[in-house]
Amino acid sequence: MTGKPVPPRSFQEIILRLMTYWGGKGCAVLQPYDMEVGAGTFHPATTLRSLGARPWAAAYVQPSRRPTDGRYGENPNRLQHYYQYQVLIKPSPPDLQALYLGSLQAIGIDMDLHDIRFVEDDWESPTLGAWGLGWEVWCDGMEVSQFTYFQQVGGHDCKPVSGELTYGLERLAMYVLGVDHVMDMPYNDPDSPTPLKYGDVFRQTEQEYSRWNFDQADTEMLLQHFKDAEAECQRILSAPELDKAGRRIVMAHPAYDQCIKASHLFNLLDARGVISVTERQAYIGRVRALAKQCADAFVTTEAGAAA
């Protein structure tokens, strides 16, 4: 960890540097999953691929939606739509901490001047039936990443164990770029012919989605969609394993798409305030049941088979 890193100038430069860094460390640089999810963990490249014995290494940006966090674009660091950078390596390499620190260096954090700390933070996702042990990583008292060794996903023991890194990109970038309000953060190069700030790209959408999430989303429709997604997920999984041509094709991924959908619909309903405290647990339990069934199906497939 020598040599002064060159500071990045924009949000996108930080993303590009992370892509280059993890690509250079052997990760497949994937693209975001094309569905609404609450966090990068939901991408099947993490949830499903952390199961089974096959080695895996992937890095990607995942747009993430948390409807309840919407603040109409006014809060300096709260957004209902934001980006996570996600790395998943299976089995977790022995030097994962060093690799991670290298990525901070790569985005311009000078290890000689900052105080990096690994502070206990065990991760649990009740909706995915998943848990792991690890830390939140602090840089000068600020949480910049989650670092987790997956122990269980969808109710299945992870063998081998995957190491998962999650960077909250906006927060991390604001810190690296020295910006106080997310909307003021340079999105592209400030010297480019069309300099754009984060707010130029997202302020209006934050307002629109905040209104829709909190006031307008049709709850009857969302409830129906939740039921539909749940039913479709179960239908897909209960289909015979052999297709019409006699091939064994277990449809774990299409089923999991429905599970993702149900999870996001639940988040929307939650933001609309129509789910009571007691119902909440029940909904989470229903999503978890889907996640578990998808995991059960995935581990019977080629990509998810145990050793």
Added chain:
Amino acid sequence: MPDLLIELFSEEIPARMQARAREDLKKLVTDGLVEAGLTYATAGAFSTPRRLVLTVQGLSAESPALREERKGPKADAPAAAIEGFLRSTGLTRDQLELREDKKGAVLFAVVEKPGRRAPDIVAEVLERTIRTFPWPKSMRWGSGTLRWVRPLHSILCLLTDEGGAEVVPVTLDHLTAGNTTEGHRFMAPARIAVTSFDDYRAKLRRAFVMLDTAEREQAIWHDATTQAFALGLEVVPDAGLLAEVAGLVEWPVVLMGAIGGEFLSLPPEVLQTSMREHQKFFSVRNPATGRIERFVTVANRETADHGETILAGNAKVLSARLSDARFFWENDLRTVQTVGLEGMAAGLAHVTFHNKLGSQADRILRIESLAREIAPLVGASPDLAAEAARVAKADLQSAMVNEFPELQGTMGSYYARAAGLPESVALACKAHYQPLGPSDEVPTDPVSVAVALADKIDTLTGFWAIDEKPTGSKDPFALRRAALGVIRLLLARDVRVALIQFIATRVAAHVGSQIGNVYGSKTVAAAAALSDIGQKNFAEKLLAQIDNKEYDAFAVISDFSADIAVRDIGPNLLSFFHDRLKVHLREQGIRHDVIDACLAMPGNDDLTLLVKRAEALSAFLKTDDGTNLLQGFKRANNILTQAEAKDGVEYSFGADPKFAETKEERALFTALETAQATIAPAMAQEDFAAAMAAMAALRAPIDAFFTAVQVNAENPVLRRNRLNMLHTIRTTCAQVADLTRIEG
């Protein structure tokens, strides 16, 4: 005598687990060594975020050879017996020795166990220790099956004596023990070879690792207080935070920064909580104003810019956090100013307290009526107590408490003052939760006491009514703490109340509303409700009364609720109070038999009276008069009890002095009369010490009586009269406590 050094080097160990892990490592390894026949002089365990270390000094170099002899069956014993013996010793028949015994030839097994070298034993013990280490949570990593709190990277295991250092051959999966470790992750990451514990400790220090947690704590506290002192400020002590922070760093560097002026108007508890919970900062207070003005953060490294970048980053994060806190504070104040504290509490109607005990608003209504009832008993105004009860939990709906649950009550007091409520109401918002544990303060303001008692009694009677009692180590609703709280409040305020009446009424109300509200007026449904809340016996009785026709059941429900409360649930809850009281009194040095003797007296649901009795008896028994009382009583009681058992009657008719034969017997009559004349008024005033002194004075006449008089006289009239007199002694002396329960 070699010394042993073990270091288990891993990724960051959670701070909160380190102290326990040090103890476990020390115990597991030293116990294992001793069990295998080694001895040692001293042992010490250390931890940093990345290492768990044990040093054992003066370890024996090998375990002694053991010769074990076991006597077996006789040589001519049945074959099965001999085979069993062979199995248990692992020997064959021809390996046994034959020895002549008084009873004939007996088989002996002689097993020689050679001594083992320390390294072999250490290797075995360490491997077992690592594989079975009791981490609260452990994990696997990579493709391995080993479990540790976080990935374990290297093992250093060294035996050092005058001849030099020897690596102990330990191998676990992919790890092989060596003689190297690493320094500070950033400041000295190279691997270091060491030869002994002293060498290890010194080299680590050069590599920016302070091995001893206590030393790190001292360094942090010293630097923090020195820096604060230089500015005329003081660091708010927080031992828990200090221990945690010391477990997060290997090389503590204390940095102090200022809190933005715009945040200084926040309540100090808010600043402190936000800084401690989110940032693990210490608060630095201005002793003149009591305000929190600065923070102390502890970094894990030195930097070329003397921590300037680190401090700036921390200050920025703090600013963001405090902006949130200020937003909550201002929002809450606005709410209070527009709709008042009761307005803030309105939303509690939609917050479930417990699904069988209704919403928080229902609960508050109950506490209000109870507080009103209790107020006169504790010298509080019923109206103020009721008002305090209505608003005491309003802050559960505040943005601040939503963010920092630990500020519940504290914020309520601030908001009550902001709403212009009376000071005793504001105080009660915080104090009604107290005492929070055995060492927490008991509130003194009468309004606070009334609400605190009402809150806890409502909780206890409610959970008892729905049969959610603590079992074993499970007490999810902290009912033991609530009961102890009630006890301490009653005692501190000298409150006199017959608890059974009190709790029975509340239990009946809980049961009644449980059944009535939820299940309406149908008896069958009510019976189902009873069954639902764990009262199957009563449900069956109720059903039996229905006689196959359903009728309006409110009267029945009400009767049943009262019946259950008085005969079953109430007494059960009272005995729970008694159990907590026993624990409480035992901690104050009052023996269990003394408590039992007082519990056996009527009126034991008046806890204040009960404790008065127990304290008086406990103190009295430590005096000579205490011995006199006990001996006099026991002598009379033993003879009486034997006679009563033999005759099958109770001699409670009262004795007649005209049958007294000797002067000793007459003297005893007189003494009893004199004693009773003192005892009766003393008992009326609850002056138990004076009453017991008068009882103790009976010992001399009792002794003289027994020396001079034969109780079991041949004349049945005399005998009966004397036994009746002993009975008078028994009842006279047992007015304060049931002395038959006193041991010794």
